[in-house]
Amino acid sequence: MHDAYPVTVVTFPQALLLDIAGPVQVYTTANTLAGKPLYRVQLAAMPDVPNPVTDSGLCLSPTLDFTGTLPRGDLLVPGGPGVDALIGDSAFIATVARQAARQTRLVSICSGSLLSAAAGLLDGKEATSHWVRGPDLHTRFPAVRWRPDAIFTIDGATCCSAGVTAGIDLILALVERDHGSALALEIAREMVVYLRRSGGQTQYSRPLQAQQATGPRITPLCAAIADNPGADWTVGRMAAFANMTDRTLQRHFLRDLGQSPSAYVMTLRLDLARSLLDQGARNVAQVARTAGFRNEQAMHRAFSQALGTPPGAYRDRFGGRGARAD
Structure with missing residues (x-):
């Protein structure tokens, strides 16, 4: 033009x-x-x-x-x-x-x-x-x-x-x-829009989706995971939190959210890691620890599988570097 x-x-x-x-x-x-x-x-x-x-x-x-x-x-x-x-x-x-x-x-x-x-x-x-x-x-x-x-x-x-x-x-x-x-x-x-969201992204946040889709026994658990996705959320710990067996927990998550409890935790950790990188975090290893991944390699695999790009490349493409002060 x-x-x-x-x-x-x-x-x-x-x-x-x-x-x-x-x-x-x-x-x-x-x-x-x-x-x-x-x-x-x-x-x-x-x-x-x-x-x-x-x-x-x-x-x-x-x-x-x-x-x-x-x-x-x-x-x-x-x-x-x-x-x-x-x-x-x-x-x-x-x-x-x-x-x-x-x-x-x-x-x-x-x-x-x-x-x-x-x-x-x-x-x-x-x-x-x-x-x-x-x-x-x-x-x-x-x-x-x-x-x-x-x-x-x-x-x-x-x-x-x-x-x-x-x-x-x-x-x-x-x-x-x-x-x-x-x-x-x-x-x-x-404009302090840290991430240009792609058209394929959902307009519903994952915690909101969970709140709308889950029953009274699962909703508090999903909220706790969303508040601290980096915590040690084993299936056993999640089942104890919801006061149900591991098998019942699996059944509720698959029925209400279409994924296992572990997959849901991984999704929220990935969202947290993306958010940190969007906002300018440069140390990928530190982001991995904060988001709850076992190590940087685990986060690398999660990014590559879910987004088709490793976290370093994602950071370089989308990471904010600060807006001009007016």
Whole structure:
């Protein structure tokens, strides 16, 4: 791209402010760090609501009429509480469909994917949305290939993110496609986003998944493991904690979480090690000890099996090196 690439953000009453501000900040930071305008971001609104008020009460000042001619580039559709009213607004949905057809990419943030789906723009495409919307996505829009647990999806020129801050992850991924991983990682560090999450990562944290999936005898154990994954969590110790036999413990974990107790502990240790490396830890051996691995070699095997890369390479690619102080 030689000229600043146009990005039009459609705004509306009760749009979620962070769905707009998060992506816009990524574009702005890209321009700042590159030392030149890579992206030209403009806000658009329907003419009957030229200055919409967001969910947090801030009034926006769009410069473009959403019914008029927009610069060809990306169309970004945010979500928010106002989405539900707009799904039934035939004029707005028709305008979204018409404008998206003229753009290079469609970028739906959070529940904004419901507006894009209502316009027929996601039919046959992979898409995601905020996890709260998950239960009825397939029912309302069966032609869409929903991936309700994904952080974001990129299906050709159709892009969707999950809830709120996942929009930042999606825009970072698009910046990486446009201008390379070095700039994307520099933006992530500048914004103190320690790890650019991949689209395949789940938007649910593992402790939250365990809390939702397990019964009253297993939930306290999972919480204790999450609080201190580096502790010596043998099967015997876990069974004693839950006041059940080893075999019963195995059965509960396989039924509720789809993995053995030992595998669950290993997963949380891997998450802790990744988090430490994301935040700039340089000593791999120390990270291995803190996360509860027997030794550095054990962590090396776990990283290679789960992520396809050893911890040292993971650290070099994703490890934060500090943001600039303003």
